[in-house]
Amino acid sequence: MFLLRLLVSIIGVSHSFSIDDTLHSYSSGDIIIGGLFPIHLEMNRSTMPEKFSCSRYSIQMFLRSQVMIYAIQEINQRTPRVLPDLTLGYDLYDTCGDVSLAIRAALQLMKNQSDPQSCLLPSEIHAALPEPLTKVVIGERYSEVSIAVARIFTLSSVAQISYASTSELLSKKFKFPTFLRTVSSDEFQTKGISQLVTEFNWKTVAIVGSDDEYGKYGSDRLEDTLNDMNVCIEFVEILPGDFTLNNSDTRQKLKYLVGQLINSSAEAIIMFTKDTNVELIMEAAIKNNLNRTWIASDTWSTSARISKMQDIKLAGKVFGFIFRRNEVPGFKNYVSAMFNRTTNAIIRHHLTRYPLCSNQSEEKTAHNCSMQSLDPHCLSSYIDHDESYSIYLAVQVIAEGLRSLLKCGNQRCERNTRFTTSELLEEIKKVNFSVDSTRIYFKDGDPSLGYDIVYWNMSKQDTQIQSIGEYWPNGTIRLPEGLRRSMKVEVSVFNCSKTCKPGNMLKIQGKRCCPKCVPCASREFSPGNG
Structure with a gap:
């Protein structure tokens, strides 16, 4: 009842905070698939609640959409x-990475769009909710x-398939019964990170998380797992939810964190927080020439x-965990044209930011990619093989669920499109099929997929992000034997190996x-120890 009243109040004030002010793209079809993407990474609010703007436009998120x-x-x-004789359409919103904007987009998607005046909530509070035209998001x-x-x-049993949300909380089906994802849960990622630490024989680490569902859950799980493995955690720093340079508290927090890192003996710094936070920290790491070893979530x-x-190499080495990587078949050619x-x-919005150059050849732009005017041949270099592939998998999962639900053969589908969201949800939960070489099925909404372990090779002018190993939810980790040996024997300047001068002794402090x-205490002496 409380949630319904809350939604009523949200809808009631929507005139002062219109979803039309955000980036949105729609294409009609027999079946509509909703999309929520933070194409801008940040939303800036003014002192007036109805005034806002989205900033930090992301080329990668544009491509993922x-x-x-x-x-x-x-x-x-x-x-x-x-799906013979049927077409899929889409209704895609830029959420700017903001909860309130995403909620408003979700409410818009949940409307019965055949009636533009319809509302998510029925006129009588106990009546059935209207069946939305958007059948899956x-x-x-x-x-x-x-x-x-x-x-x-x-509320309306709409299947939601995330391509990047990894919080363990989302695996709790009694709380999120319609949530599925094409990426693994953080439960396995944190175990994988912890296992990588022990594979490289690191004894001390630091953890940087954030005060949100992703960073807090991940940091807590890392702390518990590493403690069980007898790895010493020098400090855990939780960044505030509004960690942006527009905030004076952020600048103080960043200065304090950099001081901690400079004085830290941690052999690896695990950063389990969103990329916008990491960007600010790595800028400071470059400026201070930290040269540390980082583990990226x-x-x-x-x-x-x-x-x-x-100068990213001044920050140091970067190892990372990412969902199983694969190329979206045909997408690179699609982007080029x-x-x-x-x-x-x-796309039209993108062109207002990065107009096309009409006088550059493909060969010339391949070597001279300007951020002020991104040629399509340059744009394809921003295509990733992880989140993009997860999005591609999500669409294939929906198509397979629809094919099964509508009983489609090569010539026709036996059922028409009059089905409920709950029917589609149940079919999607049951899918078990292969996309290229990737087998996918769900258990409690989580997929049967592992992680790739990556390394940032900074030996050339442009950083190359290379897959160097794998981690599977059953605990199996695969790394090149040569890398494993070299990392185990490498003596880090940040480890605990230390020799004291005569008259001094080693002592744990704080x-x-x-x-x-x-210095040795009174009546004690030391010729020097290690």
Whole structure:
């Protein structure tokens, strides 16, 4: 009852905070798939609640939104047809990574769009909710946002398939019965990170998390797992939810964190927080020439924005965990010709930011990619093989669920499109099929997929993010034997090996993992120790 009243109040004030102010793209079809993507990574609020703007436009997120559109078009055009005589449409919103904007987009998706005046809630509070035209939703990216919108989608049993939200909380089916994802839960990622630490024989680490569902759950799980493995955690720093440079408290927090890192003896720093937070920290790490070893969680381990930072090698080595990587078949060619075909609203918005150059050849632009004017041949270099593939998988899962529900053969579907969201949800839960070489099925909404372990090779001008190993939910980890041996024998300047001068002794102080050299107490002496 409380949630229904809350939604009534949200809808009641929607006139002062319109979803029309955000980036949105729609294409009609017999079956509509919703999409939630933070194409802008940040929302800026003014002192007036109804005034806001979205900033930090992300080229990678723009491309990921186009993966969903490309995959839907490919299914519509594939021969033989997956869904004969039916077309898939989409209704895609830019959430700007903001919970409130995502909730408003979710409410919009939940309307029965055949009646533009209809409302999510029935006129009588105990009546059945109207069946929405949007039958399934792909998104959101951030766990905190997915958790918020999942409460809404549950009201009408709309299946929600996330391509990047990994919080363990979302696996609790009694709370989120309609939530599924094409990425593994953080439960397995934190175990994998902990196992990597022990494989490299690191004895001390530091953890940087954030005060949101993703960073807090992940940091807590890491702390518990590493303690069980007898790895010393020098400190755990939890960043505030509003960690942006517009905030004076952030600048103080960042300065304090950098001081901790400079004085830290941790052999690896695990950063389990979203990429926008990491970007600020890595800028400071470069400025201070920290040269540490970092372990990246899935949110930033393949971030083009961070890996392409100028002088990123001054920050140090980066290992990371990412969902199983694969190339979206045909997408690179699609991007190269993207602006030659019928465009959508999101592409048109992109062109206002990065107009096409008409006088540059493909050969020239391949070597001279300007951020002020991104040529399509340059744009394809920003395609990732992790979140993009997860989005592609989500569309394939929906198509397979629909094929099964509507009993489709090569020529026709036996059922028409008059089905309920709950019927589609149940069919999606039961899918078990292969996409190229990837087998996918769900258990409690979580997929049968593991992680790739990546390393940032900074030996060349442009950082190359290379897959160097694998981790599977059953605890199996695979790394090159040569890398494992070299990391185990490598003596880190940040480890606890230390020799004291005569008259000093090693002593643990406070919560530090490593002992410090301190003067011997009265009536004690030391010729020097290690």
